[in-house]
Amino acid sequence: MIRMGPYSVYLLDAGRLWLDGGAMFGVVPKALWSQAKPSDERNRIELSMKVLLLCLEDRKILVDVGAGHTFPPKLEDIYGIDYRHATLKQSLAEHRLQAEDITDVILTHCHFDHMGGAAERVNGSLRLTFPNATHYVQASQWKWALNPSEKDRGSFIADTLEPLKQSDRLKTLPGECELFPGLHLLLSNGHTVGLQMVKIQDSTSTLFYCGDLMPTAAHVPLPYIMGYDIYPLTTLEEKKRYLNQACEENWLIVLEHDTEVDAIRLKRGAKRIEVAEKVPI
Numbered sequence: 001m002i003r004m005g006p007y008s009v010y011l012l013d014a015g016r017l018w019l020d021g022g023a024m025f026g027v028v029p030k031a032l033w034s035q036a037k038p039s040d041e042r043n044r045i046e047l048s049m050k051v052l053l054l055c056l057e058d059r060k061i062l063v064d065v066g067a068g069h070t071f072p073p074k075l076e077d078i079y080g081i082d083y084r085h086a087t088l089k090q091s092l093a094e095h096r097l098q099a100e101d102i103t104d105v106i107l108t109h110c111h112f113d114h115m116g117g118a119a120e121r122v123n124g125s126l127r128l129t130f131p132n133a134t135h136y137v138q139a140s141q142w143k144w145a146l147n148p149s150e151k152d153r154g155s156f157i158a159d160t161l162e163p164l165k166q167s168d169r170l171k172t173l174p175g176e177c178e179l180f181p182g183l184h185l186l187l188s189n190g191h192t193v194g195l196q197m198v199k200i201q202d203s204t205s206t207l208f209y210c211g212d213l214m215p216t217a218a219h220v221p222l223p224y225i226m227g228y229d230i231y232p233l234t235t236l237e238e239k240k241r242y243l244n245q246a247c248e249e250n251w252l253i254v255l256e257h258d259t260e261v262d263a264i265r266l267k268r269g270a271k272r273i274e275v276a277e278k279v280p281i
């Protein structure tokens with residue numbers, strides 16, 4: 001746990017998944033990426049799904065909710081969805097919280113490993129997992145999620161969008177904003193359209209939960225960009241901008257998908273920006 005302004009910040013384990021190592025590193029040869037992230041016999045690397053829990057007085061805010069439990073078995077196998085370590089509900093219970101206690105859910109974007117957990121199956125039908133929470137998604141991302149391109153269709157599971165679509169718990173946002181005191185949503189459009197990242201600032205420090213702009217510490221080098229990204233050159237420009245700012249202002253960058261590292265600070269090395277420090281949360 002860390003304190004950031006008025007927030008108590010926790011990082012919750014919402015399970016693991018295994019994704020194709022080549023897809024996770026785009027044009028980078030396996031000879032390079034496999035040094036940082038060894039792959040299994042199906043060429044997959046292990047990734048975490050780490051959810052931010054922010055407590056602010058009566059508010060209990062989640063940022064992303066993991067993949068959830070509504071996967072068809074075939075996809076569960078392909079993506080190696082793994083809840084042996086933890087489920088999001090178990091992790092919430094460790095903080096004496098139940099799904100009903102969550103007041104707000106910020107979804108960085110609607111890819112299945114970030115928002116699948118927003119829906120759960122009860123008696124054969126899907127409903128909202130966090131029934132009392134307002135769910136925040138960028139309007140541009142929501143529109144895209146409902147009608148993705150042929151390239152990224154596999155990253156969205158239409159069924160899991162339905163409970164939110166049919167509820168009055170969805171709030172689509174028109175762009176960057178200060179959603180709660182000191183909590184800003186920043187936009188990125190390279191990985192997908194309207195990916196919102198969370199920046200929390202107090203008088204002395206800044207926390208940045210960057211979602212899939214940079215999923216693991218191994219993605220700090222600029223060309224290490226996922227093959228999943230729909231506009232990789234946009235990701236490149238965004239990485240340059242945010243990593244430079246993060247370096248200059250000593251941001252604590254939280255990594256959603258890194259199984260080993262919760263958060264990092266950056267430094268300027270001889271040739272490029274590098275990891276300066278690994279920080280547990």
Ligand SMILES: [Zn+2]
Binds near residue numbers: 109111191212
């Ligand atoms: Zn994604």
